Amino acid sequence: MVGARGSVGRLVAQLCARARPREIRLVGNPHGARTALDRLALSLGGDSVIACDDIAQLATCDVIVSASSSASCVLDGVRVKPGAIVCDVARPFDASPAVRARPDVTVIDAGLVALPGAPMRIGAGNLQGHPPGIALACLSETILLALAHAQGEPIADHGVGDDVDVAAVDAILDLARRHGFSLAPPTNSACGGAR
Numbered sequence: 001m002v003g004a005r006g007s008v009g010r011l012v013a014q015l016c017a018r019a020r021p022r023e024i025r026l027v028g029n030p031h032g033a034r035t036a037l038d039r040l041a042l043s044l045g046g047d048s049v050i051a052c053d054d055i056a057q058l059a060t061c062d063v064i065v066s067a068s069s070s071a072s073c074v075l076d077g078v079r080v081k082p083g084a085i086v087c088d089v090a091r092p093f094d095a096s097p098a099v100r101a102r103p104d105v106t107v108i109d110a111g112l113v114a115l116p117g118a119p120m121r122i123g124a125g126n127l128q129g130h131p132p133g134i135a136l137a138c139l140s141e142t143i144l145l146a147l148a149h150a151q152g153e154p155i156a157d158h159g160v161g162d163d164v165d166v167a168a169v170d171a172i173l174d175l176a177r178r179h180g181f182s183l184a185p186p187t188n189s190a191c192g193g194a195r
Helices: 007-018 035-044 055-060 137-150 166-179
Strands: 024-027 049-052 063-066 085-088 106-109 112-114 134-136
Touching: 007 024, 007 035, 007 063, 007 166, 024 035, 024 055, 035 049, 112 137, 134 137, 137 166
Parallel strands: 024 049, 063 085, 085 106
Antiparallel strands: 112 134
């Protein structure tokens, strides 16, 4: 998990930990403080969670989830093993065109949601050039909360702040299921495309 100190990375790490994988590596910024990363590792429990600030630790990972807040492709030049799956949650993307061009690595652009009903466009470019009917997860969450409010359901400030509660994510996922929102199918992105 690259970017585990950020709100999205932290949340993804918590969601992954629920599945009890053999190991989780939390990779933080080598120029940042390790305290929050170490605290997260401790809260996720056990010897199976490793906190580090060395991105070279990704070289043996089968699955890499990257959610940095960097303005550059942080996975550019990083050794990614053949057969690895890279789930790129970051905007701008963390997986460079070079990583995406590798035939032995699968890159998935995460954080995209298929809206229910007939595919529609949101604005001239459909927000970052995604196909009709596909929206960023953050926008989809806003739409879901508006739908819940319109139907008189009590809503809270979901997805706000640095420490989003996993229960809030579960509530949004429940809303998504009820309203017909789903994961977006793989698409070609502006950064080189997902497979």
